[in-house]
Amino acid sequence: MWSYILRRVLQALVFIFLISVLIFSMIHIVPGDPVLTILGDEGASQEKIQALRTALKLDRPLPVQFFDWIGAVVRGDLGESLISGRSITPDILTRLPRTFELIFLAIILSLLVGIPLGILAAVRRNHALDWLISLSAMLGLSTPVFVTGTLLTLLFSLRLQWFPSTGYVSFQEDPLAHLQRLILPSISLATTTSAIVMRMMRSSVLEVISLDYIRTSRAKGLNQAVTLYKHVLRNAVIPVVAIIGVQVSTLIGGTVLIEYIFNWPGLSSMLIKAISQRDYPTVQGVVLFISSLVIFINLLVDLSYGMLDPRVRYT
Amino acid sequence: MLKRSLFILLSFIVSLSLAQDPKMGGILTWGLSTDPPNLDPHVSSGASAATVKMSVYNGLVRYDKDGQIVPDLATDWQISEDGLTYTFNLRDGVMFHDGTPLSSADVKFSLERIINPDTGAYLASAFGVIESIDTPDDLTVVLHLSEPHAALLPYLARQEAEVVSKAFVEGGGDLNLEMMGTGPFMFVSREPDVSIKLEKNPNYYETGKPYLDGITFIPYADEQTRVTALEAGDIDLIEYVPWKDMEAIEQNPDLELHADEGAAFMTLIFNQERKPFDDPLVRKAFGYAIPRDAIIRVAFFDRGSPITGGLIPPNSPYHNDELDGTYSYDPEKALSILAEAGWTDSDGDGILDKDGETLSVSLLSTSTYGMHMQTAQVVDQALREIGVDITLELEEWSVVVARQTESDFDFRVHGLGVLVEDPDFLAGYFMPDAFYAKISHMSDEMYGEPLTVGRTSTSEEERKAAYLEFEKAFLDQAPWVHLTWRTQGEATQSYVKGYSHLPGPLWGHSAYTLKETWLDK
Numbered sequence: 001m002w003s004y005i006l007r008r009v010l011q012a013l014v015f016i017f018l019i020s021v022l023i024f025s026m027i028h029i030v031p032g033d034p035v036l037t038i039l040g041d042e043g044a045s046q047e048k049i050q051a052l053r054t055a056l057k058l059d060r061p062l063p064v065q066f067f068d069w070i071g072a073v074v075r076g077d078l079g080e081s082l083i084s085g086r087s088i089t090p091d092i093l094t095r096l097p098r099t100f101e102l103i104f105l106a107i108i109l110s111l112l113v114g115i116p117l118g119i120l121a122a123v124r125r126n127h128a129l130d131w132l133i134s135l136s137a138m139l140g141l142s143t144p145v146f147v148t149g150t151l152l153t154l155l156f157s158l159r160l161q162w163f164p165s166t167g168y169v170s171f172q173e174d175p176l177a178h179l180q181r182l183i184l185p186s187i188s189l190a191t192t193t194s195a196i197v198m199r200m201m202r203s204s205v206l207e208v209i210s211l212d213y214i215r216t217s218r219a220k221g222l223n224q225a226v227t228l229y230k231h232v233l234r235n236a237v238i239p240v241v242a243i244i245g246v247q248v249s250t251l252i253g254g255t256v257l258i259e260y261i262f263n264w265p266g267l268s269s270m271l272i273k274a275i276s277q278r279d280y281p282t283v284q285g286v287v288l289f290i291s292s293l294v295i296f297i298n299l300l301v302d303l304s305y306g307m308l309d310p311r312v313r314y315t
Numbered sequence: 316m317l318k319r320s321l322f323i324l325l326s327f328i329v330s331l332s333l334a335q336d337p338k339m340g341g342i343l344t345w346g347l348s349t350d351p352p353n354l355d356p357h358v359s360s361g362a363s364a365a366t367v368k369m370s371v372y373n374g375l376v377r378y379d380k381d382g383q384i385v386p387d388l389a390t391d392w393q394i395s396e397d398g399l400t401y402t403f404n405l406r407d408g409v410m411f412h413d414g415t416p417l418s419s420a421d422v423k424f425s426l427e428r429i430i431n432p433d434t435g436a437y438l439a440s441a442f443g444v445i446e447s448i449d450t451p452d453d454l455t456v457v458l459h460l461s462e463p464h465a466a467l468l469p470y471l472a473r474q475e476a477e478v479v480s481k482a483f484v485e486g487g488g489d490l491n492l493e494m495m496g497t498g499p500f501m502f503v504s505r506e507p508d509v510s511i512k513l514e515k516n517p518n519y520y521e522t523g524k525p526y527l528d529g530i531t532f533i534p535y536a537d538e539q540t541r542v543t544a545l546e547a548g549d550i551d552l553i554e555y556v557p558w559k560d561m562e563a564i565e566q567n568p569d570l571e572l573h574a575d576e577g578a579a580f581m582t583l584i585f586n587q588e589r590k591p592f593d594d595p596l597v598r599k600a601f602g603y604a605i606p607r608d609a610i611i612r613v614a615f616f617d618r619g620s621p622i623t624g625g626l627i628p629p630n631s632p633y634h635n636d637e638l639d640g641t642y643s644y645d646p647e648k649a650l651s652i653l654a655e656a657g658w659t660d661s662d663g664d665g666i667l668d669k670d671g672e673t674l675s676v677s678l679l680s681t682s683t684y685g686m687h688m689q690t691a692q693v694v695d696q697a698l699r700e701i702g703v704d705i706t707l708e709l710e711e712w713s714v715v716v717a718r719q720t721e722s723d724f725d726f727r728v729h730g731l732g733v734l735v736e737d738p739d740f741l742a743g744y745f746m747p748d749a750f751y752a753k754i755s756h757m758s759d760e761m762y763g764e765p766l767t768v769g770r771t772s773t774s775e776e777e778r779k780a781a782y783l784e785f786e787k788a789f790l791d792q793a794p795w796v797h798l799t800w801r802t803q804g805e806a807t808q809s810y811v812k813g814y815s816h817l818p819g820p821l822w823g824h825s826a827y828t829l830k831e832t833w834l835d836k
Contacts, residue, residue, distance in 0.1 A: 033713070
């Protein structure tokens with residue numbers, strides 16, 4: 001078990017290093033210049049540009065810049081934003097919880113909606129209810145998040161005026177206002193995932209139901225609810241857990257659009273802004289942070305199979 | 316007699332009851348189009364940032380809601396006969412937000428800070444004519460100029476000329492992160508990309524103002540999100556209303572649009588170092604080949620007007636009416652001018668050529684801003700129709716900026732602004748040492764001279780003649796081809812009262828009226 005974990009962690013570190021090389025090269029290959037973003041599109045003389053480039057240490061060879069950066073990262077320092085001059089790590093740490101509360105709430109919503117509907121569809125297989133649930137799942141799957149987000153805003157903010165359309169109020173400042181603004185973006189984010197959870201749950205339940213031991217438990221007279229709860233669900237839920245692990249990275253991707261539409265000041269909106277400004281250290285810092293997180297979550301998901309299914313053993 | 320007095324009395328009562336008294340209190344939420352990159356009042360960082368800064372600071376003079384220059388920290392001023400000495404008398408009893416009194420030393424410190432090149436101040440070159448500053452007493456400031464500067468007062472009325480506290484800056488206060496001025500509102504807090512909060516200054520020098528308890532600025536990077544937030548009632552006011560939404564906002568009884576034109580224009584900038592744009596005939600021909608009405612329709616939803624003559628805005632007393640109509644949409648004329656320059660379709664392939672070479676040009680624009688892209692698309696289509704082999708390069712904004720700085724383009728679409736309420740704004744673009752003159756390689760000295768006369772002359776007649784000469788030469792040589800004026804506007808909830816959109820080029824200073832703004836709810 002421990003050697004397995006160690007191996008996986010080492011593997012993850014190699015991945016993270018490769019990602020850092022990739023992201024560093026990619027953002028530097030893209031044309032554009034942070035120096036010009038800072039100086040504005042007017043009145044930037046060549047001398048001014050050169051002076052600022054030297055001051056920001058952007059005039060050194062790229063490999064030197066890379067090892068300088070990665071060296072600081074290993075010491076836990078992501079550097080400073082070229083544009084605002086603020087330290088990047090605290091900015092990431094302020095914004096991370098905002099993005100994660102969106103994702104967390106979206107996952108909870110997906111499970112709350114997806115699991116019961118999946119079971120219902122499986123139990124009522126090929127009945128009208130199953131068709132209806134599967135149809136809405138198809139709809140949820142095929143609607144892009146920005147369409148869902150825009151439609152929800154139109155209906156609940158502009159028409160019904162139940163929720164504010166945009167914005168962010170911190171929880172400490174006003175808990176109710178905070179939650180009100182959290183709901184629409186989370187629901188938009190959750191639509192695709194709940195459809196995936198529902199479909200996975202449905203097929204998983206159908207598969208387990210057809211297994212011999214279920215037939216046996218029915219044969220010995222256990223009622224359907226007990227069979228479902230005690231024997232079917234526990235086994236059927238494993239693939240759903242796996243899919244949630246995979247979905248976290250999809251959800252992080254989804255927040256890029258959702259944070260934009262709902263003006264949510266999270267990690268993704270920070271990344272988008274940094275990319276358009278060619279704020280190299282910020283882009284590198286945020287992407288490295290997010291990808292390390294995704295790798296770490298996948299690791300946790302792998303390890304959690306063992307807890308849910310005693311047959312899984314690590315060798 | 317009695318009847319008349321009664322009538323006067325009655326109309327007086329009626330007018331009293333019609334004019335609403337402002338309601339005190341409440342927080343106004345303002346949807347910014349971008350999060351201010353810095354808070355330093357002297358460093359330009361766009362109209363959004365300026366809006367925030369001008370609520371906290373004051374200048375010597377400022378604009379009122381009709382666009383007139385009026386006293387602010389200076390109660391009055393005298394300009395010497397030769398235009399070389401400006402004497403300002405400061406208002407007595409003005410306090411900075413930290414409780415210290417304003418004195419002439421703060422004004423001197425601020426102006427010197429602007430002139431110092433290390434500050435990177437926006438008005439550094441405009442104030443370059445200030446040779447020395449005297450402070451004979453605490454409430455008098457005297458500026459000595461090296462040569463007359465006709466537009467000095469309009470520049471002093473700009474947001475970027477505001478007065479900061481000498482003691483605050485020298486005591487280590489960071490103007491980039493904190494704001495500390497004498498203005499109607501005081502800085503409370505800032506969370507990047509989330510909000511900037513201001514509260515009422517109870518000691519503001521205009522007794523009884525401001526009416527609001529405070530202002531919260533919230534940045535909205537996406538224009539659609541900004542409009543939705545206003546429509547949903549989340550916020551009270553938005554700036555940079557997208558043109559496509561203006562009509563809907565006008566028709567919405569809960570909202571009000573505050574907009575006008577004469578501040579911003581679309582233009583074609585030619586790189587005159589590259590062929591075929593080294594030939595003025597080709598540039599002029601392009602001026603006739605583009606349907607400006609189509610640009611206004613496609614890019615600005617009919618919110619704009621064509622520029623067919625000079626660039627001095629129509630509402631300016633310096634606007635030259637006789638030049639209007641110099642350029643019109645006339646593809647036949649464009650073709651004949653091109654033929655004069657030697658470009659004809661000699662091989663019948665539909666593309667113009669000369670000495671075996673086709674008329675191939677590449678138009679640089681951006682996909683980041685819709686108005687730039689749509690303008691470029693109309694230009695592309697129109698030139699294609701007269702037989703120009705044109706390539707449309709739609710790059711991301713930061714790429715466009717980088718390529719422009721390197722002069723790496725044939726010609727480009729740009730949207731620029733009239734930066735000061737005076738024809739001297741032309742100098743900012745077209746003086747031989749100006750950035751835009753350089754990148755388009757407008758080396759021609761014929762523009763520098765009239766612009767210098769326009770700036771330094773104290774005679775209005777002489778200035779008018781100089782600007783007419785400049786505009787005539789410009790239209791004749793067509794180093795740039797101007798396309799359209801566009802409307803610029805804000806939108807508010809209808810309960811927002813007392814807010815005014817300043818006319819023409821001053822729109823970016825509309826936040827001067829926030830101290831008179833109140834919420835009728």
